[in-house]
Amino acid sequence: MNNFTKRILIVDDDKGILDSFEVLLGDRYDLVMADNGYEALRIIETEQPHLVFLDIKMPGLDGMDVLKKLHEEQKNVEVVIITATHREETEREAKSLGAIDFLMKPLNIVDVERIASQVLS
């Protein structure tokens, strides 16, 4: 089960989150990290990941802004939202903008692994 050709982008301003993705998926996928929205957009453009785990609450360009941008540009990338606070309307809006899932922190490793394998199989 070597999926190193599958590239996943993790976007979060929290180092702990990035670290936990590293230990969870780092041994199976090609992981790229970004701690803000601008960096995320740049990486999506240049490295064309297949899947993005996107945090909402970030300073500057936040997760929803990134999602909107991707939606506008009709980028061929699957986005999963990861957030600390759950709000129905944010989830609805994210889904309407093409997010395939909406995960709540603290994250469940089973969910993360399932989504990754489903999307990237």
Next chain:
Amino acid sequence: MDSKKEPKSIRLQTRLILYSTLVILLLMALVIIIVEKRQSETIQEEAQKRGVTMARHLAAVSTNALLTYNYVILEQNAERVVLEEEVLYVIIHDKEDKVAAYSQHDEKQGMILTDEVSQKAARARAPLIQPILYGEKEVRVLDISIPVYIKESQEKWGTIRIGLSLEGMSSQILKTRLNLLLLGGFAIVLGILGSVFFARRITQPISKLVGTTIAAAEGDLEQAIDIHTGDEIGELGKNFNHMIEQIRLHRNELEDRLRQITSLKAYNDNILASMTNGLITADSELKVVTLNERAEQILEKTKEEVANRSLDQVLGDRHPLYGMMAETFAQDRVIFQPEIEVKRSEEPMWLTASASVLTDGEGKKIGVLAVFQDITGIKALEEKLRQADRLAAMGTVSAGLAHEIKNPLSAIKTFVALLPRKFQNPSFMEKFNITVPREIDRINQLVEDLLELTRIREHLFVALDVNHLILQVIDLYSEEMKKKQIHFENHLDGTISQIQGNAETLYRAFSNLVINAIQAMPNGGTLRISTGLISSENPDLRIAFSDTGMGMDAETTKNIFNPFFTTKDKGVGLGMALTHKIIEDHKGTIEVVSVEGKGATFVLSLPVAKK
């Protein structure tokens, strides 16, 4: 109006005419009487003189004939003389008093006349003049008799008598009288006419003057008298004009004043009525004087029912407005109450009110005034805003809290979940040992901070040196500051650094300020910390942290002390909230002023230690 003023002046005029006429009449009468008397006397004298002269002449020419008893000559002489004008008769008596000649009466020759006049004349030894009535017609006659003496002898030789008629003289006198009367009448008429004319001339300006005064008395002051007589009346007119002018000026001034006062009053009333503030004034006995419309509505009283009643009766002695006004008046000072609650028939009302003493022009207290505004609506709005603010702040807090807890939790959860699978993987275990304690510490720190924020401080304060504490903080960050080219400017006042406080928490507060300043100056700058007294009256310690960093916008200054408010990527947003709390615990204050792009200054005040 004319009929009113005429009588007076006519009376004056008539009186003048009457008086002058009377005077003229009297004068003329006197003149006539005197002149007539003089004239009659002169005429009589003339006649007498003539008669005597004729008699003497006759005596002279008849002396020889008398001596010789030559009656013929005597008779001739008598007949000649009687022809003279006015001579009625000529009688010549001889030495024995018998008639020697009697003009036109030959039969009486030789007789002795027995009438009294003849007797007196014959006996007279000197010339004698007797006025008599002569003949049947009783003509007034002067009987002039001259005794005839021989030269150098005392012996009388006869008497010459001439009867001189006074009728001619009388008629002459009559004529004179008539002339005089005519002249007098003419003079009187002339005098009266003159007096009428002069009276007119005198009274006309007076009546004009009177007319004007009457008009003036009736209020018509817009007139001037046009009298140029150049005498006292002209002077009077001039004075009167002057007086009227003065009165007119005074009246105009008064009218102006009145107008001003009325318009001022209307103006005042208007202002009072259109004021959106309620206004109530009371006099020095605290009796209500004015109450404007808004006050009527707010206090639910009408002007009529409160006028001149005492404030406590009107408002009730528990009413906050009454209390304010009474206190203001008693203590002679302005009182401002931002919020007072007044009971009303329906819902209570919130007012902002201020009361001040009313003084007259000389600064004497004459009453008290209160102005108030209904702020019930504003208060409700404020309450709503506060609620909204609270909710928004709570939103920030809960979002921040979720973020700050769930991120480390999520990390810990993942690491722990992978543990069974990977505990034999050394690189995983290495990461585990770094990450999990770090994330746990993060949560712990957060909990500590939150506790700190809400904790009621029970620490015992001790005397401590603020300068020392600040310098410790600077010391800790000096390496970092040097690296970032941040210069520290020390303006600490060594004489007033002792305060009562908690060293541990104050150290945190100062650290937060210094860290923020450093973070605000990524490209270097100056951090200046100064201490001093707030002011000469307020001996509290003032500490200012001033940086030359990026500064902040209004939104940030407004929220800076809210928990979890941050503009930084890696910021939690508890630094300033904690600092605020710590300074508050020390009974101090903290404020921030900032110009975006120029820097920020935090000003703290802390009570100094009381010795």
